[in-house]
Amino acid sequence: MQWAKRNxxxxxxxxxxxxxxxxxxxxxxxxxxxxLIRMRPVAVATVVNDANEVLLLWRHRFITDSWGWELxxxxxxxxxxxxxxxxxxxxxxxGWRPGPLHHLMTVEPSxxxxxxxxxxxxxxxxxxxxxxxxxxxxxxxEWVPLKVVPDLITRGExxxxxxxxxxxxxxHLRHADG
Numbered sequence: 001m002q003w004a005k006r007n008x009x010x011x012x013x014x015x016x017x018x019x020x021x022x023x024x025x026x027x028x029x030x031x032x033x034x035x036l037i038r039m040r041p042v043a044v045a046t047v048v049n050d051a052n053e054v055l056l057l058w059r060h061r062f063i064t065d066s067w068g069w070e071l072x073x074x075x076x077x078x079x080x081x082x083x084x085x086x087x088x089x090x091x092x093x094x095g096w097r098p099g100p101l102h103h104l105m106t107v108e109p110s111x112x113x114x115x116x117x118x119x120x121x122x123x124x125x126x127x128x129x130x131x132x133x134x135x136x137x138x139x140x141x142e143w144v145p146l147k148v149v150p151d152l153i154t155r156g157e158x159x160x161x162x163x164x165x166x167x168x169x170x171x172h173l174r175h176a177d178g
Contacts, residue, residue, distance in 0.1 A: 001027050008036075016040060016075060017114075037114040043085035044073040044118055044166065047098050047126035052146045052174055054167065055094055055126065057138035061159075068159040069144065069152060071120070071166060072137075086121040094141045095132040099125025104169060109162045120166045146171045 007023040018038045025031050047055045056069045072093040076085040083101050091097045101121040108117055132141070144152070149171045158164050 003027070006031070011035075035113075037116070039075075039114055039116040041076040041082060041085075042073055042116060042118045043076050043082050043089055044071050044120040044162070045086035045090040045098055045101060045122065046071045046166075046170075047090070047096055047123045048146065048170060048174060049124075049126070049143060051143075053143035054146050054149070054170060055090075055096060056142055056144050057093060058140045058142065059138040064159070066159050067139075067157075068163075069157055069167075070138075070160060070163050073118070076119075082119045083121055086119065090126075091129065091132075092134045093132050093137045095128060095130050096126040097129050098123035099127070104166055107162050107165055109160075118162045120162070122166075122170060146174050 004025045005022050006025050008020050010018050010020050012019045016039070020036050020038055022034045022036055023031055024034045049055075055072075057072060058067065059070055060067050072090040074085070074089040074092075076082055080088075083103070086101060087098050098121075101123050104120045104122050106117055106119045108115075110116065146167075149158075149167045152158050153164050153167070158167060
């Protein structure tokens with residue numbers, strides 16, 4: 001049941017993504033045109049402190065016109081190490097510099113449409129270095145107890161699937177129920 005890509009051409013591109021059109025052959029020999037979005041890797045990071053609180057951003061997403069909790073995230077620049085990009089994004093968006101980062105997971109948020117990969121890291125240490133450079137990224141930044149993460153998700157306050165997966169795994173790893 002494997003689909004085979006026979007051809008792919010770029011329809012539109014900018015520095016963040018390209019929209020491509022692929023000629024795909026189905027297992028039965030039929031062909032179809034399939035649009036896809038090629039994207040740069042995304043680096044994501046947070047800190048979990050000694051009180052089992054996770055550093056989150058409360059932000060608005062204009063595309064879906066929704067508010068929600070997220071982790072700091074952004075594209076990996078050309079030639080940049082993924083973990084380094086995650087640390088940079090965390091500091092730029094929150095004002096906190098992480099200690100040693102641990103890879104938590106890599107997810108493909110919508111692999112039927114895009115090749116985007118989100119590489120998520122976390123640290124058990126952070127140092128506040130000042131106001132975030134990119135303070136326009138969020139309305140506020142808060143330390144949120146990991147034990148309330150499932151409730152936030154249930155109430156729809158963490159709308160992005162990649163953030164849900166990361167926060168639930170951190171909740172599990174840190175045994176935040178106790």
